[in-house]
Amino acid sequence: MRAGRLLSLLLLLQTRGRMTAQELADELEVSVRTVYRDVEALSAAGVPVYADRGPAGGYRLLDGYRTRLTGLTGEEAESLFFAGMPGPAAELGLGTVVAAAQLKVLAALPPELRSRAGRIRERFHLDAGGWFRQSEEMPFLADIADAVWNPVTLRLRYRRWGGQVVERTVGPLGLVLKAGLWYLVADSDGQPRTYRVARVEALEPTGEPFHRPETFDLATFWAEWSKRFEERMYPERVTVKVTEAGLRAARALLSLAASRALESVVPQGEWTTVEIPTESLDHALVDLLRLGPEAEVVAPLELRERIKARIGATALRYRDSDSS
Incomplete structure (x- = not known):
């Protein structure tokens, strides 16, 4: 375990440059005292680690020092070939670059890890596209x-x-x-x-x-933007009473936003009152009719009256068909 930590410390200094003992301790999830001991161990092993004193100081490697040792485990070697999604890479114009990089990594791996990484490519395929949608033209x-x-x-x-x-x-x-x-x-x-x-x-x-x-930070922005986008897509709220069967059906048949809203709801007796987000009353009308008698709209009143009218018209159509 310590050998892996020493390697991680070395690679951190190699990829990030100067780091303080506290920064290294935070990254490795150890104490600062442990970092001191690990740095001493690396120095004793001949790794040129230097300490810069002062407020802006920290540990760094001798300029130009690089190690080719990566210490890949079997799982790490396998995971490399989950990262190279051929479709998106090709769309970015990087298909041949990704393929060449994978070949170089395979060549550098010992035989056992090379075999395990190769099995990933043979047995797992990542398809990032959605269902029932043609690929979009993106010339730029x-x-x-x-x-x-x-x-x-x-x-x-x-x-x-x-x-x-x-x-x-x-x-x-x-x-x-x-x-x-x-x-x-x-x-x-x-x-x-x-x-x-x-x-x-x-x-x-x-x-x-x-x-x-x-x-x-791109990841932080995207997470916040996605949340706001979903909220804009489902601005309306409808109040509905559902049976236990209706609650299960709503989670399965309604939108992802509705499923999330109902995820933590616990049935309360025969009927449970819930609030469901929806894009509009027109969408809610179609969606809630799918739940049949297992759901009853409480509010808004406009939606309740529209559902009553739709059910009445449907019943009348079937009654007229039976009499003809």
């Missing part, structure tokens, strides 16, 4: 990825959701692949905004460098 994805990697501002013509076409000059902050769809997160007028790459109709790099804010 590779250019956008290049601008993200080598930050330059972009001038783009973009088709918004309602069909309106606008022109924007943006600074690329990152690319996100969500359910098979690519999104560009970019700075526009000082605010991070999200653009669906398939809706970019024209693109031109301006040649002007874009200075990416050091404090911007």
Whole structure:
């Protein structure tokens, strides 16, 4: 266990440069005293670790020192081949690069790990796309990825959701692949905004460098933006009484947002009153009719009356059919 920790400490210094004892302790989840002992052990083994004194000090490796030792375990070697999704890599123009990198990693692995990594490619396939959707045309994805990697501002013509076409000059902050769809997160007028790459109709790099804010974190932004997006998609709330069977059906048949809202609900007797998010009353009308007699709308009154009218019209249609 200590050998693995020493290797992790060495690789941290190699990849991040100077780090304080406290930073190393936090990363390795050990005490500062343990870091001191580990650094001494590395030095005794001939690894050129140096301590810089003072407020801005810390530990660092001798300039130019690199180790080729990675200490890959079997599970780590296998996991490398889960990361190389061929579809998204090809869309970014990196398909051949990923393949070449995998070949180099395989060549460097000992025979046993090479065999285990090879079995991953044979027996597992990652498909990031969604069901029942054709792949989108994205002629500018590779250019956008290049601008993200080598930050330059972009001038783009973009088709918004309602069909309106606008022109924007943006600074690329990152690319996100969500359910098979690519999104560009970019700075526009000082605010991070999200653009669906398939809706970019024209693109031109301006040649002007874009200075990416050091404090911007793509994963954090995307998590917060996704939450706000889901809330905007389901702005309405309806109050419904459901039976236990109706609660199970609602979790299975309604939207993911509704399923999440009902996830922690515990049935209370014969009927349980719940609040369900929905895109609109029109969507709620169709969705709640699927639950049949296992659900009764309490509010809003407009939706309750519309469901009564729809059920009445359906019953009348069947009654007229029986008499003909």
